[in-house]
Amino acid sequence: MKFTVVGYWHGYPEAGEASSGYLLEKDGFRLLIDCGSGVVSHLQKYCPLDQLDALIVSHYHHDHFSDIGVLQYARLVHNAWKGEEKKLIAYGHLHNKEKYNLLSYEPHVTAIPYNPAKVLNVGPFSISFLQTKHPEPCFAMKITDGNTTIVYTADTSYFQELHQFALDSDLLIAECTFYEHQDPTAAGHMNSRDVGILAKNANAKQLLLTHLPHFGDHNELTKQVMSYYDGQTELAKTGWTFEK
Numbered sequence: 001m002k003f004t005v006v007g008y009w010h011g012y013p014e015a016g017e018a019s020s021g022y023l024l025e026k027d028g029f030r031l032l033i034d035c036g037s038g039v040v041s042h043l044q045k046y047c048p049l050d051q052l053d054a055l056i057v058s059h060y061h062h063d064h065f066s067d068i069g070v071l072q073y074a075r076l077v078h079n080a081w082k083g084e085e086k087k088l089i090a091y092g093h094l095h096n097k098e099k100y101n102l103l104s105y106e107p108h109v110t111a112i113p114y115n116p117a118k119v120l121n122v123g124p125f126s127i128s129f130l131q132t133k134h135p136e137p138c139f140a141m142k143i144t145d146g147n148t149t150i151v152y153t154a155d156t157s158y159f160q161e162l163h164q165f166a167l168d169s170d171l172l173i174a175e176c177t178f179y180e181h182q183d184p185t186a187a188g189h190m191n192s193r194d195v196g197i198l199a200k201n202a203n204a205k206q207l208l209l210t211h212l213p214h215f216g217d218h219n220e221l222t223k224q225v226m227s228y229y230d231g232q233t234e235l236a237k238t239g240w241t242f243e244k
């Protein structure tokens with residue numbers, strides 16, 4: 001499978017960039033994970049919009065969800081222009097029904113709820129979920145194609161069950177919204193120390209820091225994480241890829 005960072009900013013995108021969005025591809029199937037501000041613009045560098053098969057959202061905060069409306073318009077415009085009926089499937093949880101309903105834009109985009117207690121099969125991917133500690137109901141995802149396993153923490157403060165959920169992942173994509181000296185718990189996020197301990201205890205083979213803050217030097221995040229975890233650690237960047 002091939003994983004590409006489309007956007008990685010916490011809260012809002014910096015100039016010319018995007019907030020949370022990640023593309024996962026295998027055997028011609030294309031799944032977008034989260035759809036924050038700027039994602040539709042940047043996604044086109046990696047995937048024609050009409051070739052996207054499915055979207056799954058971790059939660060309904062704007063930095064993970066705000067581009068849903070223009071993604072729907074993109075499919076409408078394509079279908080109208082080409083005279084086609086290419087449907088996009090959008091998966092979301094039902095813990096906020098009002099926001100979930102915004103995923104649907106028939107006949108172009110069909111919303112399907114995921115049950116976090118069950119494994120969801122999407123194209124070649126099997127996805128399992130763990131509810132995180134965050135002000136809005138949010139789900140971490142463990143995604144496998146049978147060979148490779150990627151774990152995405154989505155937005156969360158640190159809690160023990162994440163270790164087991166992320167155990168032995170080939171790639172752990174962890175939100176790292178705060179520096180070590182800051183207490184991120186009230187905001188429902190992790191700092192670099194939390195992420196380092198998580199990656200170490202999960203025995204992650206590789207770590208990607210994402211959902212990055214708008215202040216400070218991101219290289220400090222990496223250094224702080226690496227004082228707890230000695231695996232390969234990188235900062236998310238637009239277009240960063242992992243393939244295995």
Ligand SMILES: [Zn+2]
Nearest residue numbers: 059061134155
């Ligand atoms: Zn959030």
Ligand SMILES: [Zn+2]
Nearest residue numbers: 011061063155
């Ligand atoms: Zn967020």
